[in-house]
Amino acid sequence: MTALFDMDGTLFPGDSQLRFCRLVLRRHGLRRLYLLAVAPCGILRALHIFNTERMKRAFLAYAWGMNMSELHRLCEDFVRQEIIPAIYPEVLERLRAHQQAGDVTVLCSASPDWWTQIVGRELGFTHTIGTPVKNSERVPFMPHIPAPGNNKGANKLTRLAAIGIPHADIGYTDSAADLPMLSICDRAVLINPRAAFAAQVPGAEVLTPPIDLPRAFVLRCVLGC
Numbered sequence: 001m002t003a004l005f006d007m008d009g010t011l012f013p014g015d016s017q018l019r020f021c022r023l024v025l026r027r028h029g030l031r032r033l034y035l036l037a038v039a040p041c042g043i044l045r046a047l048h049i050f051n052t053e054r055m056k057r058a059f060l061a062y063a064w065g066m067n068m069s070e071l072h073r074l075c076e077d078f079v080r081q082e083i084i085p086a087i088y089p090e091v092l093e094r095l096r097a098h099q100q101a102g103d104v105t106v107l108c109s110a111s112p113d114w115w116t117q118i119v120g121r122e123l124g125f126t127h128t129i130g131t132p133v134k135n136s137e138r139v140p141f142m143p144h145i146p147a148p149g150n151n152k153g154a155n156k157l158t159r160l161a162a163i164g165i166p167h168a169d170i171g172y173t174d175s176a177a178d179l180p181m182l183s184i185c186d187r188a189v190l191i192n193p194r195a196a197f198a199a200q201v202p203g204a205e206v207l208t209p210p211i212d213l214p215r216a217f218v219l220r221c222v223l224g225c
Contacts, residue, residue: 025224
């Protein structure tokens, strides 16, 4: 049996990119200035000149110029201190049941491989697929994302097929962006889905673990509060 899991909003509440940005800014406060370079990119995104992938690359400016060894240390701390404790117990229970049954488990996320691979390792997934971000010795501004691009939507199917998984028995996600992923699954489990999304997946099982996020979560993350 093969089980596919999305990550952000599925394993834990909120967006891991925002969470990691907050950790970086808390430890390196002056990096808030780098986010000023992102503001014009936000305008370009609002005007539909920048797509989601390009905006993601621009948002990574909070790590601009960081040595890769320092980035890796931060990612290790981030996963162990912030991500693992935030995982929904109900979803972790499902993951452990699959693992105990000997199932193939795949973490398939649009978040950067910087920390997605560490999450997969810490939780014992058989395979982990994130958005690959090409880096040199130091993090460049707007790091390059190799083809087929941001690991979202249909791009997940391309990367799953590349590791020999064109079909799965069950898929777990919170987002309508994963409808392509669910299209190759026999069953779906939706985590705190919006009503419109749930209506698109008739017969899906729904889990509603409590979402514990601070008020003004997004603003607090980008300010490092």
